[in-house]
Amino acid sequence: MLLIIIAVNLSGCVKIETKRYEASFLDLFDTITTIVGYAEDKEEFTDHAQMIHDKLMEYHELYDIYNSYDGINNIKTINDNAGVSPVKVDQRIIDLLKFSREAYQLTDGKVNEAFGAVLSVWHQYRTEGLDNPDKAEVPPMEILKEKEKHTDMNNVIINENESTVFLADPDMRLDVGAIAKGYAAERVCEYAMEHGFANGMLSVGGNVRTIGRKLDGGKEVSWSVGIQNPDLESAQTNLYILGLSDYSLVTSGVYERYYTVNGKQYHHIIDPDTLMPAEYFLSVSIVCRDSGMADALSTAVFNMPFEEGLKLIESLENTEALWVFKDETMKSSSGFENYIKK
Numbered sequence: 001m002l003l004i005i006i007a008v009n010l011s012g013c014v015k016i017e018t019k020r021y022e023a024s025f026l027d028l029f030d031t032i033t034t035i036v037g038y039a040e041d042k043e044e045f046t047d048h049a050q051m052i053h054d055k056l057m058e059y060h061e062l063y064d065i066y067n068s069y070d071g072i073n074n075i076k077t078i079n080d081n082a083g084v085s086p087v088k089v090d091q092r093i094i095d096l097l098k099f100s101r102e103a104y105q106l107t108d109g110k111v112n113e114a115f116g117a118v119l120s121v122w123h124q125y126r127t128e129g130l131d132n133p134d135k136a137e138v139p140p141m142e143i144l145k146e147k148e149k150h151t152d153m154n155n156v157i158i159n160e161n162e163s164t165v166f167l168a169d170p171d172m173r174l175d176v177g178a179i180a181k182g183y184a185a186e187r188v189c190e191y192a193m194e195h196g197f198a199n200g201m202l203s204v205g206g207n208v209r210t211i212g213r214k215l216d217g218g219k220e221v222s223w224s225v226g227i228q229n230p231d232l233e234s235a236q237t238n239l240y241i242l243g244l245s246d247y248s249l250v251t252s253g254v255y256e257r258y259y260t261v262n263g264k265q266y267h268h269i270i271d272p273d274t275l276m277p278a279e280y281f282l283s284v285s286i287v288c289r290d291s292g293m294a295d296a297l298s299t300a301v302f303n304m305p306f307e308e309g310l311k312l313i314e315s316l317e318n319t320e321a322l323w324v325f326k327d328e329t330m331k332s333s334s335g336f337e338n339y340i341k342k
Contacts, residue, residue, distance in 0.1 A: 023049035028056050029181050031205030038199050038215055048197050055191055059184035062093055063176050075174050083170025088163055096183055107300035112272055114156055116173030117147040122270055129259035136261045144275040182250055182295025185209045208249045209291040225249050230282040230324055242339040248291035252298040253283030271303045278303045281323050287339055288319040
């Protein structure tokens with residue numbers, strides 16, 4: 001674990017002098033997690049940061065599909081028992097799966113936690129392609145179509161009375177990668193606010209959730225959050241800087257995880273209709289209050305033609321989006337500009 005603390009004095013109209021601190025961790029959700037907040041002293045902030053870290057770690061272990069942990073039944077445990085027996089799980093797993101079903105209905109199946117059988121094939125080929133680029137291959141479509149037969153969400157049996165989850169199809173696998181980070185961030189921010197963390201910002205691998213407002217020279221202002229430029233070689237790191245308070249920003253893009261086959265890049269966001277990486281955009285960014293929904297929508301809208309995605313976003317309250325097309329042109333929803341810092 002890497003912990004970095006930076007303190008900046010703030011004064012003025014704030015009743016008690018506070019300082020800005022920042023902490024970063026490398027052991028959560030296989031990415032960099034950053035916490036920014038205010039406290040009277042380093043000890044107070046460190047307590048808050050440790051609380052947030054520890055709570056995120058609980059979700060990290062519960063939602064892990066690759067690793068097992070002593071005394072914990074997690075998503076991997078459910079997958080390992082597919083077609084064998086129901087698994088008694090923590091209520092937070094059931095809550096995530098129920099939230100995933102809501103996202104599935106909202107997006108017309110563009111986000112499906114039961115899509116793991118297909119995603120695991122892509123993960124295997126991507127890992128092998130990165131390890132041995134000269135022999136990188138694209139998964140054969142016949143294999144992907146065979147795995148698609150095992151992605152019916154109706155075979156995910158949730159028994160809330162018994163607190164169990166059972167995969168009725170032995171070849172089914174859960175994969176909550178499209179939602180887990182954002183959902184966990186939202187739940188942990190709620191917990192942190194209940195325990196006195198009033199003004200801060202949490203970033204889990206770029207999935208950003210703001211709490212309250214930033215203290216700047218004694219004034220309260222919105223947090224400044226940048227939208228990553230998908231062209232990583234550009235001198236312009238951010239496309240826009242947004243001003244957010246109690247809102248979330250999540251971006252899905254082709255630059256996050258990919259490998260190359262015969263000169264063509266294949267990223268990790270797989271369209272459930274084509275079983276191939278979606279090719280509509282370079283990135284899609286979502287702004288809304290709930291970090292879990294922002295995470296789900298960023299994946300779903302990335303997998304939709306622009307007109308279809310725009311219709312969905314415009315139908316949702318307090319939700320905006322920015323699309324970056326393959327030719328690097330951009331379009332946004334009707335209220336997106338209201339969040340841009342001038």
